[in-house]
Amino acid sequence: MIYDVSQILRDGMPGYPGDPPVKIREIFTVAKEGFSLRQMELTTHTGTHADFPRHFYSGGVSQSETDLSIFFGKVQVAESFEDTLHPGILRFFAKNGHLSLARAQELHAEGVRLIGTVFDSIDLDYPYPVHEFLLGNDIIILENLVLSGMAPGEYHLAAFPLNIEGADGAPVRAVLMDDLCGGG
Template sequence: MTSYDLSHPIESGMQTYPGDPPVRVEPHADFTTEGYRVSALSMGTHAGTHVDAPSHTQSEGATLGAYPIETFRFDARLADVRLGARAPITVADLPGEPDADLLVLHTGWDRHWGTDRYRDHPFLTRAAAAWCADHGFHVATDALSVDPTPSPNSRPEEPDGFAAHDALLGAGRLVYENLTGLDRLPSRFTLHAYPLAVDADGAPVRAVAVIDD
């Protein structure tokens, strides 16, 4: 078996969704004064590579603690949706057969991580998100969000709010965002993406793809 880490490293100043808390990883104790090291970590629940629980956008939605641990191990299918900036991902762009637990959207936008361009990623239409939910897919993406992210390049015809999130999370599906390195993967693989043990609206994950050689 071969394993691939699909997670962005957590580090101070890393890119976050506009308005989310900044990420800080700072020394708290060091060898000079205390004789050991401890770092202080401050971040939001949706920083870096992370999973969204339904309570992220649904007032009565489940938190991560409602899901058994085995939920976060997926039979994953990769969907090649490498489209242009701020392009809508429609039902026609998705695979026709729902033969996996998780649909992983390969937008290629992780190459823009850490830049303003990263906010101009392709996004799921509400209809495409609803199709995923109706066919039993959880969804992951290598972009900042499954919905359009506000930026100076936003267009008037783009949907407002969190239509794709609502369609998926409202159906009890999970959403993973900010994966990276999907270009190394075959069309089918197993994804292990376990959140921190926090009963919240989301949490950072270490996302690891496992491929049978």
């Protein structure tokens, strides 16, 4: 089975508080021009998206400099960030709760390279110490995942970001597959 764990982008959907809303409008229609074409305005942190080190560090790695292999492979989906990390897991998602700085440090020490949350921020609030720690250690963050229908366990992840040169973040289409868990 393949499970889409991405938010649907919609016109007017809110972004992170203070960010502009998404604008999607049809500029050509099949009825008038013979084809349909939509124009989109959104931030690089809209919907389900990846945060890259450049989001918090001007000299940090950007989307176009990130190794794509981190976005494909075995992932553990847990009820909470406090759940035990399975051996050998490099990608860890939580269905509930925010990640504490102490737990972020533990996950880093255990070799995790990608961390995902259902919230629009992995941090509970400003000044974003978890973002600073994770991104400062080149750990990629996926935010706004839709994991409510997923059972805890191991899956295979494919969540490639849009290829935006120098981007601090990028929307992703994240899917989980439960029949490829034998792969890395």
